[in-house]
Amino acid sequence: MNTKVWTRLVMAGLLTTSVFVVAGCGDTAEEKQAKIEKMIQDSAKQAQEQDIALANTLSKPAPWTEAINKLKEKSELKSAPVQVSGNFVFADKQFTVDVVKPGTKELLRYTYDLDKGVWSDGREVEIVGPGKNTIDRTFYPIDSLNVNAMIAMTEKFTQEVQSNSELKASYRGYFSYASMGFNPDNNSFVYEVRQTANGRDDAMASEMIDMVFNQDGTITKISVKQKGTTDYKEVM
Secondary structure (H helix, E strand, O other), rough: OOOHHHHHHHHHHHHHHHHHHHHOOOOOOOHHHHHHHHHHHHHHHHHHHHHHHHHHOOOOOOHHHHHHHHOOEEEEEEEEEEEEEEEEEOOOOOOEEEEEOOOOOOEEEEEEEEEOOEEOOEEEEEOOOOOOOOOOEEEHHHHHHHHHHHHHHHHHHHHHHHHHHHHHHOOOOOOOOOEEEOOOOOHHHHHHHEEEEOOOOOHHOOOOEEEEEEOOOOOEEEEOOOOOOOOOEEEO
């Protein structure tokens, strides 16, 4: 069962139980509603604290380096130096990367459970579109990923949102997406850090921030989406 769904079901069950308990306590309708709303607020606060703690953990190189090293030790990938395609991504509380199947132009997608410290088995990636025949131009050694640069970009993201009044108003205190990867079009690495939808509200109800960096650490794009809107506004 999907973890997010399971979590929401548990929350829903707790709220239902709470309603049942307070219903027999002689509270007024207003008091019952106040207790329910406090429970919702406490639950949201706890979830936010967990999100902040995870972002703080990923603001250090150790979990990134550990995951990359464990991937290289996968038995099916040990016959040749590991190559990847696209971005090495942190999102939805896990790492994801497409790995080149040794000796082929095929890709296998792996996901890394940050809680368990374990990579999944590789799932075949269907390559479609006009770039299918030249997909190998996107391949690069996983060892060329610069974890320290990724960490520096997360720090710059935090510094920028805290110093920019327009961004600070939408900042929840943590990033929830970070990626690094090679861009064959300009033969350089690109980094991206985002504050995505918080997982407890839909996209419309969430404030989002997107920041892109080149490999020198220069910010090349900043955009922000305010709560109640669907469009991003370019800040830079």
